Amino acid sequence: MIRLDHLSKRYHDVTVVDDVSLTVETGQIGALVGTSGSGKTTLLRMINRLVEPSAGRVWIGDTDAATLAPHLLRRRIGYAIQGHGLFPHRTVGENIATVPRLLGWREAEIGARIDELMHLFDLDPALYRDRLPHALSGGQQQRVGVARALAARPELLLMDEPFGALDPVIRARAQTDLRAIQRQLGTTLVIVTHDMEEAITLGDRIAVMDKGRLLQYAPPAEILTAPATPFVEALVGSAERPFRLLSLTSVADLREAGTAPGPEIAPETTLREALALCLWQGRTALPVAGGGVVTLAALQARAEGGRV
Numbered sequence: 289m290i291r292l293d294h295l296s297k298r299y300h301d302v303t304v305v306d307d308v309s310l311t312v313e314t315g316q317i318g319a320l321v322g323t324s325g326s327g328k329t330t331l332l333r334m335i336n337r338l339v340e341p342s343a344g345r346v347w348i349g350d351t352d353a354a355t356l357a358p359h360l361l362r363r364r365i366g367y368a369i370q371g372h373g374l375f376p377h378r379t380v381g382e383n384i385a386t387v388p389r390l391l392g393w394r395e396a397e398i399g400a401r402i403d404e405l406m407h408l409f410d411l412d413p414a415l416y417r418d419r420l421p422h423a424l425s426g427g428q429q430q431r432v433g434v435a436r437a438l439a440a441r442p443e444l445l446l447m448d449e450p451f452g453a454l455d456p457v458i459r460a461r462a463q464t465d466l467r468a469i470q471r472q473l474g475t476t477l478v479i480v481t482h483d484m485e486e487a488i489t490l491g492d493r494i495a496v497m498d499k500g501r502l503l504q505y506a507p508p509a510e511i512l513t514a515p516a517t518p519f520v521e522a523l524v525g526s527a528e529r530p531f532r533l534l535s536l537t538s539v540a541d542l543r544e545a546g547t548a549p550g551p552e553i554a555p556e557t558t559l560r561e562a563l564a565l566c567l568w569q570g571r572t573a574l575p576v577a578g579g580g581v582v583t584l585a586a587l588q589a590r591a592e593g594g595r596v
């Protein structure tokens with residue numbers, strides 16, 4: 289669990305983070321969104337004390353972060369940034385080994401951890417372990433960056449626009465992988481993004497920031513259906529809101545009895561994808577694998593449920 293308690297940052301007389309309080313529960317993802325300059329990165333960096341707060345406290349579990357030496361704190365907290373920040377002259381394996389080595393892990397243990405993480409991130413150690421970062425694709429480098437951040441099994445992982453440099457297809461895959469791995473490891477994650485779509489996909493709760501202030505901190509469905517201010521509403525985008533709402537739920541939740549012609553769709557298909565299929569193929573119902581159907585009428589009703 290991580291708890292930010294009335295956290296502020298001032299540079300001279302400018303307040304760039306203004307009295308922000310929020311909690312991310314253990315094993316959950318908190319996504320910080322907002323326009324450029326709203327204070328997201330500053331807020332994130334106060335958690336691992338790359339930036340010292342002007343006021344307020346950061347609690348990691350029941351430890352006050354201010355009571356730990358910053359370099360020890362940072363060994364406990366994974367940190368991954370846009371452009372991955374890999375050491376260019378160290379191999380993939382050596383990059384991943386960075387923090388375990390600082391912590392004095394035994395070589396055999398470090399080697400096993402490198403292999404384990406590379407498999408987890410779908411990178412064959414035999415092929416990639418001894419390569420330098422430049423001999424990897426952008427997406428692979430990004431995965432190594434996240435693997436490195438997770439190497440010492442941190443209770444908390446901080447990510448700042450980790451997928452900002454990736455093309456949309458690879459980015460979607462990276463998000464899905466991150467979510468699956470985060471669930472599997474039970475890591476608590478705080479991620480900064482300027483992309484509302486990414487925040488909705490990843491966040492258990494979304495923190496919307498503007499001019500250093502926290503405007504709303506709520507689960508994605510609530511941000512979409514009950515934006516706290518006109519700014520949050522604008523950021524969510526009124527035109528896209530029904531689709532974003534549908535992307536939060538899978539057809540398994542809207543399945544009803546019945547049959548329909550055509551190929552079956554998987555129960556994990558999102559309602560958004562199901563709606564696209566209905567509209568694109570001119571169908572009024574789609575059969576769901578395992579029985580039942582999802583209907584166009586039900587999809588429309590669900591999308592309209594998000595009308596504000």
Ligand SMILES: Nc1ncnc2c1ncn2[C@@H]1O[C@H](COP(=O)(O)OP(=O)(O)OP(=O)(O)O)[C@@H](O)[C@H]1O
Binds near residue numbers: 322326328
């Ligand atoms: N070291 C510093 N000294 C003075 N002002 C700073 C410093 N670091 C950040 N700022 C200012 O604080 C504000 C918030 O910056 P921050 O990087 O936290 O925003 P952000 O929401 O992460 O923006 P972006 O999405 O563009 O990265 C900005 O106006 C920035 O210029």
